[in-house]
Amino acid sequence: MVARIIPVDPFDLVIFGGTGDLARRKIYPGLYQRMKAGQMPAEARIVGAARSEHDDEEFRGIVRDALIEFVPEKDIDSETLEAFLACLSYEAVDARGDAGWEELKGHIRDGVVHAFYFSVAPSLFGDLAERLHTYGMAGDGCRIVVEKPFGHDLASAKELNATLEKHFSEEQIYRIDHYLGKETVQNLMAVRFGNVLFEPLWNAQYVDHIQITVAETVGVGGRGEYYDRSGAMRDMVQNHLMQLLCLIAMEPPSRFGSDEVRDEKLKVIRALEPVQPHHIIRGQYEAKGDEPDFREDAGDPRSRTESFIALRLAISNWRWAGTPFYLRTGKKLKARTSEIAVVFKDAPHSIFDETGKSHRNILTIRLQPNEGMELCVTIKEPGPGGMRLVDVPLDMTFADALGPDGADIPEAYERLIMDVIRGNQTLFMRGDEVEAAWAWTDPLIAGWEARNDVPKPYEPGSSGPEDALMLMHRDGRKWREIKA
Numbered sequence: 101m102v103a104r105i106i107p108v109d110p111f112d113l114v115i116f117g118g119t120g121d122l123a124r125r126k127i128y129p130g131l132y133q134r135m136k137a138g139q140m141p142a143e144a145r146i147v148g149a150a151r152s153e154h155d156d157e158e159f160r161g162i163v164r165d166a167l168i169e170f171v172p173e174k175d176i177d178s179e180t181l182e183a184f185l186a187c188l189s190y191e192a193v194d195a196r197g198d199a200g201w202e203e204l205k206g207h208i209r210d211g212v213v214h215a216f217y218f219s220v221a222p223s224l225f226g227d228l229a230e231r232l233h234t235y236g237m238a239g240d241g242c243r244i245v246v247e248k249p250f251g252h253d254l255a256s257a258k259e260l261n262a263t264l265e266k267h268f269s270e271e272q273i274y275r276i277d278h279y280l281g282k283e284t285v286q287n288l289m290a291v292r293f294g295n296v297l298f299e300p301l302w303n304a305q306y307v308d309h310i311q312i313t314v315a316e317t318v319g320v321g322g323r324g325e326y327y328d329r330s331g332a333m334r335d336m337v338q339n340h341l342m343q344l345l346c347l348i349a350m351e352p353p354s355r356f357g358s359d360e361v362r363d364e365k366l367k368v369i370r371a372l373e374p375v376q377p378h379h380i381i382r383g384q385y386e387a388k389g390d391e392p393d394f395r396e397d398a399g400d401p402r403s404r405t406e407s408f409i410a411l412r413l414a415i416s417n418w419r420w421a422g423t424p425f426y427l428r429t430g431k432k433l434k435a436r437t438s439e440i441a442v443v444f445k446d447a448p449h450s451i452f453d454e455t456g457k458s459h460r461n462i463l464t465i466r467l468q469p470n471e472g473m474e475l476c477v478t479i480k481e482p483g484p485g486g487m488r489l490v491d492v493p494l495d496m497t498f499a500d501a502l503g504p505d506g507a508d509i510p511e512a513y514e515r516l517i518m519d520v521i522r523g524n525q526t527l528f529m530r531g532d533e534v535e536a537a538w539a540w541t542d543p544l545i546a547g548w549e550a551r552n553d554v555p556k557p558y559e560p561g562s563s564g565p566e567d568a569l570m571l572m573h574r575d576g577r578k579w580r581e582i583k584a
């Protein structure tokens with residue numbers, strides 16, 4: 101199946117933080133892939149803007165090195181590479197001062213889409229917004245792209261929204277959550293709302309529970325100090341896991357439009373019940389071999405920040421009353437995997453002589469590795485010997501189902517940047533959504549701080565602390581195995 105590529109309109113994309121890690125690892129490789137796919141028009145221009153002094157040639161060298169390092173070798177071809185580098189230019193700009201801004205303005209052309217990517221520390225977002233306005237680049241049609249983290253709590257998120265909204269309307273602000281750019285996440289919506297098969301069963305009557313797991317094998321490493329101020333709740337749950345939960349739980353929007361989808365997601369966040377303290381399990385990884393424990397990585401021997409969290413959530417509305425949502429995420433776990441599992445209830449009555457055996461349909465949406473979906477169904481075990489049932493997966497991995505082109509799933513950043521140029525905000529977080537997520541998160545954090553909650557230790561390479569397993573055992577359920 102050959103993918104249909106529609107080129108986007110010509111654009112000027114300024115990347116603040118254009119020499120930084122994110123730009124090199126994700127943004128340039130993403131744009132390169134879109135050029136290779138034929139989606140970037142020849143008239144597109146990309147301007148790197150950062151503090152350090154470079155001329156255009158040096159900057160192209162930086163980007164060339166980044167592409168060689170981060171684009172799979174099979175995708176590098178010299179023709180596309182040279183064409184891509186030819187689109188680039190550089191301006192040294194100080195977000196906190198006036199150096200470079202007039203010169204940057206000289207790069208901006210009339211009659212094309214203008215987008216400004218804030219790939220810098222969040223403390224600079226306000227300065228950038230202010231100076232884009234002062235130097236006359238914050239016109240009506242332009243867009244700004246804002247990276248995570250979006251605030252540290254409700255108060256800081258509100259302040260950040262207010263700062264950006266001084267010069268840009270909500271329609272101009274694209275808050276990135278790269279989980280939303282994943283193919284499978286969108287496919288989740290296609291499966292839910294494009295088939296009659298699932299939606300009638302997508303409720304508390306048929307769904308026993310839902311599990312969302314985002315497991316990493318790495319520790320906090322060099323980011324220890326930053327992470328110590330955030331923890332798994334702020335770093336992962338408030339944004340990524342919350343977004344996945346919303347897409348799973350939301351009501352069908354009237355159309356796949358940006359406000360229609362985001363209105364429904366917002367309703368889910370607002371319907372979340374307060375979480376009981378015993379439904380929150382926090383953990384910290386221990387030392388193993390030469391590898392230090394979390395506290396040492398964080399540089400604070402008394403740190404109470406969680407590197408793991410598991411929660412049991414309830415959504416108070418007609419659709420989900422009685423169906424728990426179990427979320428967990430953590431560092432240094434058994435395998436690197438992200439998945440959502442919708443676990444359906446047993447058939448109400450078994451006509452087969454299988455007393456006590458449970459057979460459950462499970463729809464698994466895998467975000468990584470190998471993006472795809474799997475539906476577990478019950479069939480007869482083949483062969484003679486009576487009617488024995490067995491659960492088998494119907495694998496819907498895109499690469500298998502869609503042929504060779506199905507395997508070429510664009511990276512989240514590729515899609516999201518193209519959506520910015522197209523002016524499509526559906527896969528970006530709206531300001532009120534982010535604030536609602538913080539309004540839900542803040543009291544939980546305040547609660548465990550007030551209780552002086554100490555995270556439970558867990559062994560690196562495990563599935564997290566024992567108490568997290570108990571969270572489900574107590575309900576007569578169990579987590580799916582964490583495996584790659």
Ligand code: NAD
Pocket residue numbers: 116117118119120121122123149150151152193194195196218219220221222224247248249
């Ligand atoms: P980085 O430290 O590697 O790069 C920062 C960039 O900002 C550099 O290009 C630097 O020159 C520029 N900069 C710093 N001060 C400046 C100033 N006063 N004026 C102009 N430019 C200035 O950071 P990063 O890892 O690329 O992260 C950038 C943003 O993306 C942050 O908000 C971060 O939270 C977010 N983010 C990063 C990742 C990642 O994987 N690196 C992932 C998710 C989100």
